[in-house]
Amino acid sequence: MKKILLxxxxxxxxxxxxxxxxxxxxxxxxxxSLKRVxxxxxxxxxxxxxxxRLEKADDLEKKEAEHWRAKYKENLLTEEHQSExxxxxxxxxxxxxxxxRITEELMATKTATSDFEEKASSEESSLEAFQMQVDLSIxxxxxxxxxxxxxxxxxxxxSLNSAKESLSKKNPNLIRSMQDYLDELLERHxxxxxxxxxxxxxxxxNRPDVKVDRLRLGTVFLGEVAHDNGDVQALLRxxxxxxxxxxxxxxLIPSLKTEVRTAVxxxxxxxxxxxxxxxxxxxxxxxxxxxxxxxxxxxxxxEWFKLGGxxxxxxxxxxxxxxxxxxxxxxFLYRRGHLSKRFNKKFDALVEGQKYEEAASLCLKKETxxxxxxxxxxxxxxxxxxxxxxxxxxxxxREQPKLEKRMALIAAIGTIAPLLGLxxxxxxxxxxxxxxxxxxxxDARVLAGGISEAxxxxxxxxxxxxxxxxxxxxxxxxxxxxxxxxxIQSTSLLNKMFPxxx
Numbered sequence: 001m002k003k004i005l006l007x008x009x010x011x012x013x014x015x016x017x018x019x020x021x022x023x024x025x026x027x028x029x030x031x032x033s034l035k036r037v038x039x040x041x042x043x044x045x046x047x048x049x050x051x052x053r054l055e056k057a058d059d060l061e062k063k064e065a066e067h068w069r070a071k072y073k074e075n076l077l078t079e080e081h082q083s084e085x086x087x088x089x090x091x092x093x094x095x096x097x098x099x100x101r102i103t104e105e106l107m108a109t110k111t112a113t114s115d116f117e118e119k120a121s122s123e124e125s126s127l128e129a130f131q132m133q134v135d136l137s138i139x140x141x142x143x144x145x146x147x148x149x150x151x152x153x154x155x156x157x158x159s160l161n162s163a164k165e166s167l168s169k170k171n172p173n174l175i176r177s178m179q180d181y182l183d184e185l186l187e188r189h190x191x192x193x194x195x196x197x198x199x200x201x202x203x204x205x206n207r208p209d210v211k212v213d214r215l216r217l218g219t220v221f222l223g224e225v226a227h228d229n230g231d232v233q234a235l236l237r238x239x240x241x242x243x244x245x246x247x248x249x250x251x252l253i254p255s256l257k258t259e260v261r262t263a264v265x266x267x268x269x270x271x272x273x274x275x276x277x278x279x280x281x282x283x284x285x286x287x288x289x290x291x292x293x294x295x296x297x298x299x300x301x302x303e304w305f306k307l308g309g310x311x312x313x314x315x316x317x318x319x320x321x322x323x324x325x326x327x328x329x330x331x332f333l334y335r336r337g338h339l340s341k342r343f344n345k346k347f348d349a350l351v352e353g354q355k356y357e358e359a360a361s362l363c364l365k366k367e368t369x370x371x372x373x374x375x376x377x378x379x380x381x382x383x384x385x386x387x388x389x390x391x392x393x394x395x396x397x398r399e400q401p402k403l404e405k406r407m408a409l410i411a412a413i414g415t416i417a418p419l420l421g422l423x424x425x426x427x428x429x430x431x432x433x434x435x436x437x438x439x440x441x442x443d444a445r446v447l448a449g450g451i452s453e454a455x456x457x458x459x460x461x462x463x464x465x466x467x468x469x470x471x472x473x474x475x476x477x478x479x480x481x482x483x484x485x486x487x488i489q490s491t492s493l494l495n496k497m498f499p500x501x502x
Contacts, residue, residue: 131167131174138164138181149219150235150246151191159184192218197264215264225264232257232264308456311424315417315457319464322413325406326471333475336369337403337482347374369399369482373490377497385498392490399486403479407472414468421461428454 142160145153163180166173195217202212202224210231212224222235233250252260305312343366350359363375376395377388432454 127174131172134174134178134181135164135167138167138177141181141184147246148188149191151216151219151222152187156184156187191216194218213264223260223264225261230261232260234260304456308460309424309428311420311427311457312460315420315424315460315464318413318417318420322410322417322464322468322471325410325413326468326475329406329410329475332405333403333478333482336367336399337478338368343371369403370486370489373399373486374493377490377493385494388494388498392494396486396490400483403482407475407479410468410472410475414465414472417464417468418458418461421458424457424461425454428457 138160142157142164145156145160159180163177163184166177166180195215197213197215199211199213201209202214211227213227214222214224216222224233225231231250232252233248234252234256235246236249305316308315343362347359347362350362359378360375363371363378365371373392373395376391429451432451
């Protein structure tokens, strides 16, 4: 029983353990079942993944195949592109070469065109400069002809005007213009080496259409003898640098008239006759062959004055103005600055006798600067010394400007006169050299004569300035003398009238 109880107890005790073991076994079976389920699920997942992998692999193979097909197509397209590119590059290279060649040809053409345009412009400028030079030469010749040798003057002027008109047209005819210009020059030049004797109509004196015999020897001598009464005239230079240089002269000395008449009339028979004319035919020769009368002093002065030019007129006005001013100052200083000893003695006597009213009346009668200054003092005899001094100062201030009036103007005229003379000289020399440049001269006497004429204004300026400055010095000395006497006399009077306050 004990054994059964023991067994029962043991069984009772073992039952929980068995139950636990069974429970454990069940749990293990459950876990195995779960594991098998999981394993089955995992297999299914693996199978699914494999299928997916296979599908992906198939897709990848398809895509790779498509990729390679696309790559193949791309390679084909690349090869086609490269082939086309090589063809285009070849065409581009050829076109670039052609373009470079055409560009070079174009640049060469442009350079040639530029050079041609430059040459054309240069030639055109040269032609314009030459045309302008020709025009200036014609204009200068037109200005020279009126003062040139007066032979065929109208024809020469017409030829030169025709030459100038040919240049002034819209399409200038340079060749025609030069032809007319050179024809005139050649005609003028031919006269220097030729001579002729002709019968023609001329003008002698106031009688028109006088038939004369004319003899010309180059450009040195031209004489005419009238048929009706044998009047003679010769073409002589006037000696002037401007204006009419050649002029007909009938007023010849008798001996020269006879020789000219003989020269003209006997030349028909080829006889030799000496013509007493200098080759230069300047003013000195004209004076020796002309039958002019000797000028009077007045006429000589007028002629000398005209030679000085336009500046002589302001110089003459300056001289006249200076003379009037000096005369006015001398008269004024003689009247207002006169210092009379008789007046001084009488005035001093009245002041010493303290007869101030009579002294004042005496001062008012004289109306000189000294009397007016002294009056200002004696008029304050009943006042203080200060009042007298103030009146004296006012009187001196009033009188001194009156005494010195116009002195500065006289000095200015004395200074301006030589400057005006120098201006006239410079102007005359400029005119002289301008005329010499335009007309030319080989005579030193003409040049010296022109300079001497230009120096006339300087001579007159000094002639005016020297006396004016001397007169200004004399007037200034007189003013100083009068002013000093005013101060001395007024101060002496002041001390006499107010001895206690001095």
